[in-house]
Amino acid sequence: MTVIIDYGAGNLFSVQNALEHIGAECKISRDPSEIETADRLILPGVGAFPDAMKMLSKAGLTEVIKEQAAKKPLMGICLGMQMLFDTSLEFGKTDGLGLIPGSVELMTPVGLPIPHIGWNELEKNIPSPLLTDKKGEYVYFVHSYAAVTDEKYVAAYCDYGMKVPALVQNGSVYGCQFHPEKSGETGLDILRRFAAL
């Protein structure tokens, strides 16, 4: 059972639709005991970092997520991915979950608009159980901030006037800056691999 964590922010239904489509058993929940018994967790997120961290804490889920992340696969999506890092500079400095070393900062692509919206190509960096070695795979991005982290945590980058960490990982913790649930077959494959972990 995959639990999609519901803390009041996010693309919960899109993620649920995608998991159901690939035949993965899933549930949207904010119950700490269900988070504890889940086989794996998905942390979605849309919006601003400080609000999302506040909502997570208000829902009483910050500690249980940190604790469970050491025991089972966890995938953060978009803002949920950014929340996995130590801090974010969006609207001032806010602490994240600290599950992957690094910070989240405003992107500074040369000569390109912000936000970065659209289909961009994954450029693989280090091996990941979520990726194949296929070339020319595109996924869908919508974001203005990006992770700043050591390349040993980056399974794939994309090129948007700068190297943008697209898929990050640290042990059983994974983060997609893109939306796998909106990235066609490539995205569904990433979710299939995650659901099989």
Place this chain on the structure above:
Amino acid sequence: MLAKRIIPCLDVRDGKVVKGVNFEGIKEVGDPVECACEYNAQGADEIVFYDITASHEGRGVILDVVRSAAKKVFVPLTVGGGIKSVEDMRSTLRAGADKISVNSQAVKNPQLIKDGADIFGSQCICVGIDTKRNAQGKWTVFINGGRIDMHLDLIEWAKTVERLGAGEICLNSMDTDGVRGGFDIPMLKAVVQAVNIPVIASGGAGRVGDFADAFLQTDCSAALAASLFHFRELTVGEVKDDCRAKGIPVR
């Protein structure tokens, strides 16, 4: 590098897909959810549902269409037509849309763009613009499915919607729409130069090469077509093969 997007548009009325020529003589051609699945299989980068009669006959079953499509299609979905308020935007996004397209209502009430962008984010808000050249050679903005000329200058309006927080402009040339002679290159160039947000070319695609022409001759980010894909004269895959062969990045 970002891929150029190919976007099929489904004009929907009463839950059925229709396509008109110059907005007149509308014919019905099918089930929107089925069409969306077909386009998804062909490699569409995004799918637009446009409720064409909603702006003057009220909103209807479009939310059910979106809800069903969102269970089967895993690329971004844009919904437009008759969205009049932040509440309409919220219900459409909750049904599974990723973006909202506003057109006539944005002209009548520009604050709607700002309110939508502030609450849901600019990436959610696409402003559709129907426009054509007048006798003096200037492009003006039309509303209500091209029925009413607002005598509003296209370039001024494009800059205004960007300032209000629109994340994208879908530029529909009524001069070329349904005529199939290619996208309106001069109009696209003028708007792309005036704003820093992505511009989607709409209206006029007739041949496979028209898409590549728009991408090679202007900096538009995406190109949209309805009838061409609908009547199965071309597939999204064929358009992408042509773009790829011409060195244009596509997914």
